[in-house]
Amino acid sequence: MKISLIDIGSNLTHDSFARDRDAVMARAIEAGVRYQVITGADMGSSSQAAALAAAHPALLSSTAGVHPHHAQSFDASRREELSELLRRPQVVAVGECGLDYYRNFSPPDAQRAAFIAQLELAAAARKPVFLHQRDAHADFTAILKDFRGRLTGGVAHCFTGSRSELEDCLALDLYIGVTGWVNDERRGQLLRESVPHIPADRLLVETDSPYLLPRDLLPHPRSRRNEPCYLPHIALAIARLRGETFESVAESTTRNATLFFGLGPD
Numbered sequence: 575m576k577i578s579l580i581d582i583g584s585n586l587t588h589d590s591f592a593r594d595r596d597a598v599m600a601r602a603i604e605a606g607v608r609y610q611v612i613t614g615a616d617m618g619s620s621s622q623a624a625a626l627a628a629a630h631p632a633l634l635s636s637t638a639g640v641h642p643h644h645a646q647s648f649d650a651s652r653r654e655e656l657s658e659l660l661r662r663p664q665v666v667a668v669g670e671c672g673l674d675y676y677r678n679f680s681p682p683d684a685q686r687a688a689f690i691a692q693l694e695l696a697a698a699a700r701k702p703v704f705l706h707q708r709d710a711h712a713d714f715t716a717i718l719k720d721f722r723g724r725l726t727g728g729v730a731h732c733f734t735g736s737r738s739e740l741e742d743c744l745a746l747d748l749y750i751g752v753t754g755w756v757n758d759e760r761r762g763q764l765l766r767e768s769v770p771h772i773p774a775d776r777l778l779v780e781t782d783s784p785y786l787l788p789r790d791l792l793p794h795p796r797s798r799r800n801e802p803c804y805l806p807h808i809a810l811a812i813a814r815l816r817g818e819t820f821e822s823v824a825e826s827t828t829r830n831a832t833l834f835f836g837l838g839p840d
């Protein structure tokens with residue numbers, strides 16, 4: 575059986591891929607990662623991601639949104655630009671958006687305002703949301719609760735939380751995106767305990783490239799840059815924790831991603 579995975583979080587517009595993006599995409603396909611959803615994190619990367627996806631419609635879609643780090647810059651004109659991007663067919667989700675109180679690069683009130691504004695846009699555009707949350711679980715779930723039923727769907731991207739945080743996300747109908755954080759036995763301990771409890775129909779996999787290089791890759795790459803081609807390594811770690819085969823994780827996560835983002839038949 576030919577494996578086939580979808581990387582739902584790849585920052586392929588990142589500077590570190592500028593020199594060899596085509597080779598990175600070819601290595602992903604070679605490794606069985608047949609489709610990627612390119613993350614937009616601000617207006618610049620969101621429009622670059624949309625252009626890249628438009629150039630490779632059989633391989634890529636993209637998200638468009640403003641990360642909580644950049645929330646302070648989210649004004650009326652950016653909002654207009656974003657709603658314009660959301661009309662494009664290759665832009666399949668709003669985000670990443672959410673709350674990050676760990677770094678607070680933007681003040682929390684600006685973060686909440688930008689988050690709510692993007693949830694409104696997602697509801698209006700009938701597109702799901704790609705969610706980022708760090709150290710802000712209570713406010714994050716409270717805001718999402720207000721939108722429950724209005725959103726087409728949501729994924730807690732790079733979920734790293736505990737069992738009870740997982741239950742809160744599931745109760746909000748969220749999908750759960752798991753990265754190579756799961757390959758880190760120390761830092762990923764809470765996540766590793768949560769992974770077996772994610773329902774098979776809510777699980778999604780992502781690399782968050784070029785960030786979060788899996789710690790246990792052998793041989794360990796010389797570069798610290800993560801790439802979509804390492805997604806099978808992450809899926810294998812997830813399969814082991816869940817007591818499932820790699821093939822069954824590949825099959826369910828690919829089906830989930832296709833449904834969630836409306837990627838259409840292949």
Ligand SMILES: [Zn+2]
Pocket residue numbers: 670705706707731732
């Ligand atoms: Zn993120």
